Amino acid sequence: MTSAWKIRPIQPRDDAAVASIIRTVMPEFGATGDGFAINDPEVDWMQRAYSLPRSAYFVVDLGGKVVGGGGVAPLLGGEEDTCELRKMYFLRTIRGQGVGSAMLLRCLEAARAFGFRQCYLETLSGMNDAIRLYERHGFKRIGAPRGRTGHGGCNTFYLLEL
Template identity: 70%
Template sequence: MPEAAPHATPIVSIRPIEARDDARMAQIIRTVMPEFGACGDGFAINDPEVDYMTRAYAAPRCAYWVVERNGVVEGGGGVAPLEGAEADVCELRKMYFLSSMRGLGAGAMVMERALAAAREFGFKRCYLETLTGMDAAMRLYERTGFRRIDAPMGATGHGGCNTFYLLEL
């Protein structure tokens, strides 16, 4: 039997988050955010839901997916109603990938699933917040049709973010 090629394409899959993924996603979020200076108050790194993602995304009109490569979770992203906003606005949330996963199209795949779910949940607009320096993410958002807006919406509690986007679904 021939051996696998040393540079075989890794198998990437996306699936809904499960309780067994909570600790790994918390670790990923707490690894990625400091890469971009997103530490301290006002950033998602301190959200209580980071340690209990399955609980947070089990609520109505919420969904979260993890991305695995060769069976190891390396990132994820989700969608949920935007706190403090109209009922037809959701938020693209907690979309973080380890550096080993970036550039492979995983972000686009997760975003496609999240936006499809948002439409199924009846949302009409999708909001997101990010941080200057997350340039690749911002390019993805803009390619997907998100447009920059001047001020934050809702009550995310992420006062450290300084770039805001909105997409008409």
């Protein structure tokens, strides 16, 4: 099935939809409680959070409805040249249509434009489709977390040389 989805920068009117997506998808993978992005205060004001320097968040728009998103921002507590792929989640209805790959490429394009030389991400070992996506795009698993993301619940870490 081909959908008429498009990727665009987040707008203030998208905040509630993005928060709802994050709070819907993360529990599907057991990512609830302390140590997960679901509890980040920025989940309720994503557009403002990603309007900071060297940060960008994009949404997947399907017929005027936001069905997913993903972004990049400097890795807190990390090297100046390292960004973090952040809060990339999609509703079940849009998965399997190439959206994840397109979003990942858009985020990496933004990261390169911001001058980052590495992209870091954290995920959960049970997010197998996401892990396959990251590995297909060249991310290499690393043994320990980097920076201070505040996501102590994550147990799988990746890095990509940009």
